[in-house]
Amino acid sequence: MLSDEDRTQLKGANNDKELKKTFKSIASYNPDQFFPTEELKNLGYTRKQCECCGVYFWTTISERKVCGDPVCSGGFQVTINNPAKVKLSYIGVWKKIVEILEPRGYVPIKRYPCVARWNPTSEFTIASISAFQPYVITGEVEPPAKKLIIPQFCLRFNDIENVGLTGSHNTGFVMVGQHVFVSPEEWNQGELFLDIHAFIIEGVGLPKEEITIHEDSWAGGGSFGCSLEFFSRGVELFNQVYTMFEQTPDGPRELSLKVLDMGLGQERV
Numbered sequence: 341m342l343s344d345e346d347r348t349q350l351k352g353a354n355n356d357k358e359l360k361k362t363f364k365s366i367a368s369y370n371p372d373q374f375f376p377t378e379e380l381k382n383l384g385y386t387r388k389q390c391e392c393c394g395v396y397f398w399t400t401i402s403e404r405k406v407c408g409d410p411v412c413s414g415g416f417q418v419t420i421n422n423p424a425k426v427k428l429s430y431i432g433v434w435k436k437i438v439e440i441l442e443p444r445g446y447v448p449i450k451r452y453p454c455v456a457r458w459n460p461t462s463e464f465t466i467a468s469i470s471a472f473q474p475y476v477i478t479g480e481v482e483p484p485a486k487k488l489i490i491p492q493f494c495l496r497f498n499d500i501e502n503v504g505l506t507g508s509h510n511t512g513f514v515m516v517g518q519h520v521f522v523s524p525e526e527w528n529q530g531e532l533f534l535d536i537h538a539f540i541i542e543g544v545g546l547p548k549e550e551i552t553i554h555e556d557s558w559a560g561g562g563s564f565g566c567s568l569e570f571f572s573r574g575v576e577l578f579n580q581v582y583t584m585f586e587q588t589p590d591g592p593r594e595l596s597l598k599v600l601d602m603g604l605g606q607e608r609v
């Protein structure tokens with residue numbers, strides 16, 4: 341999947357930040373290799389480059405010139421005529437994701453504790469994927485299911501000084517996770533993208549014109565891959581991360597266990 345030139349470039353990346361930046365340019369230079377472009381085109385999206393920040397993004401609106409980032413698209417506009425056609429209660433968000441994704445092969449599982457006693461790298465469960473770090477990701481422990489969804493309560497203390505002052509900062513929230521742990525042969529990126537796209541369109545009732553999908557990349561702990569960020573009216577709904585490679589002293593190599601990491605804020609939907 342990676343060319344010799346890509347490998348040489350990636351081998352020179354010294355940390356996750358450089359890895360993310362290098363891989364982002366590699367992926368966007370060759371989108372058909374790294375993104376579900378076939379599926380996006382079939383759904384009516386076209387690829388564009390933002391005139392404001394240069395990011396590559398997908399939209400169904402032919403006149404659209406800027407990406408969905410609030411800086412480029414004129415800030416948050418969620419409060420004006422909520423575009424979601426389905427009214428969901430707080431619990432209804434989780435029930436709806438089960439309704440859409442369970443028939444597509446995902447097993448709904450119970451949340452993990454907030455204190456991550458199984459994880460030597462983090463004291464608290466800060467994201468839905470934390471439930472499976474590090475040993476499921478490394479392949480040492482079997483996941484509860486190869487394809488699963490989880491309503492994970494998460495704790496984050498990095499904004500604690502703002503809690504109670506701004507009205508928009510919290511220390512706890514529920515992240516609904518869509519996770520997949522499979523071999524390269526079982527990996528089907530297009531299907532994983534269509535699954536979450538179906539939730540947003542059919543489950544939440546958001547029309548395609550309300551969505552912009554950005555090409556991005558992710559790197560953490562030496563693993564990396566590309567990602568698609570979904571935006572609507574200046575709000576990032578979620579980021580679907582396709583973790584496919586890892587950095588080694590000899591350069592990048594394909595992971596034997598590919599991991600899908602998608603987490604969406606239950607409150608945000």
Ligand SMILES: [Zn+2]
Nearest residue numbers: 390393407412
């Ligand atoms: Zn932009």
